[in-house]
Amino acid sequence: VTSADGIRFPDLGIGLWTLQSTALHPRQLAADYARLPQDAATVEALGFGSLWFAEHRFWYDGFCPAPLHAAAAVVSHTRRLRVGTAALLGPQHDLRALVDTATTLDRLSGGRVDLGLGLGHRDAEFDGLGLARRERGRRMERLLEELRASQAAGEWAASGHSRVWIAGMARAALERAARFGHGLLCPPGMDIPQLHAAVTHYRDAGGTAPVAMLRDVWVAEGDDDADRVRRALRRHYTEEAGAWWLLHGRPGFADPARLEGQLQRALDAAAIGPAALVTERLAALRAAGVGPLVLRVVFDFADRQAVGEQLERLAVDVAPDVPAAR
């Protein structure tokens, strides 16, 4: 399965390197960071087009708060693999410093950066940095203006190969992506009707760039394996959504009924099962207008060996049969 002549699946990426050590699945973070170059080389050798990081901060599990700095560890160990963020929480950063960071990585990687930008949603993250969450939309607008000015000045993405993606499914995010001419990065929990609606709204708003999507996937060996992964994924999202997500203004744990709804939507959207089922689900996303797909197989519950097996199965049994992005 090793790719001798470059990237075979340019529009299939692998994620998410969140670099967490959770209560249920503790990990030695220094070892995980040390293995990043090797992980990236494996993803590239299997023919995938990109490797994706994520960002959160001030959390017990050490969730990576500086994904572009982590991504810097892999660019000199790969030649064509792109590095992405799904997502970097733009409004939580000093805007000029973020543009400088992205510009440096863009140049040192030879234009291989997919800068996916999200708003951020957790009050404690904004408050820890002395920022008001209610300002996040305005700060995102200013960041995008800074990036545009930087690109015009021959700094960020001067080669034209690095790209900005706007993460989200709210109308404001879709319209912002369209207005700035950036691609749209859809979250993993969207179902096909939601995706259709988002793509339509984005196109109607003048968006012409590709639409990308993050999707939780798992090529299971059988029904038992699929059930095990569904339970693990449910536990994963229970912790994240219960502690972090605001459901009608309250953290998930404070509203069990709504939390259950969120968990069910996340599990329904995940593509877990035999290779044929995963392929079919990804093909449906392509048919609905999705270009680049970020396949999430790196979770706290998946150890290195399991992730390695998933990458092989995806490269051999799924990726060749997923229709190419239009």
Place this chain on the structure above:
Amino acid sequence: MRFLLEPEPEAPGTPADWARAATQAGLDGILVVSDAERPAPLVTAVVAAAAEPGLIVGAQVAIGDRHPFAVAEEIAVADLATSGRLLVVAVPAPGAAGRFDEALDLLRRALTPRPVRAVGPTWRVPGDIAGNDASREHAVRVTPSPAQIQVPLWCAGVPVTTAATRALGHLAAGDDSADAVGAAWRAVDSLAQIGAPRARRLRWSDAATVTATLRCGRAAFDQDWAVICGPPACAMAVGRAVRPRLQLDRLPEGLEELWDTDPAP
């Protein structure tokens, strides 16, 4: 004495090339600074570190112009991504000299495992901002922890006392006279000086001049680190002709003459 190569502005090659040049010359590490091509030195340092597994990678980081916790997060991740080989030289950001001390102290606290609650002239941690009501902390812990127990932190562009009173290293400028730097170190309480690296940045000229200048620094202020700013190609001359002369207090008679007259049999 230990040696870092600082590639001069617009130095040829890539950060990986600089790392290889320093490694091949037997130097301890490199120090990267912000320039127009690569304005984020911590990113440059991580890329350079990936090229050579044993090298110290220093990054000169401007502080005072943005939240110190954001700087601390980037340092922690860069230290993890370099397997604990990061050295940070903090300098005042342009226009932010008045906030340097506050930023430095918050940065140091943020790099420990203790949650921080602080109210200063510029920064309040946590912000306690109206509207951030759904999940607010009493004190903020920066995560993850760096790989090193304590990331080496030096100061430059500020007085020796700013660093030494905090038991941090100090990187003097090349145009600071050795005597003046020595006087500044002598003025600091002796307990505060223990273990604090005393470095000076020198522009590369030739081996004899640099060696003499470093010996002068060692005599005047116990200089124990040298940052040599020059083209990456100067690394080998530093490694062969300068570094060996600065490791011991004295060398046996005749050894330097041997090095000079028979450098490569």
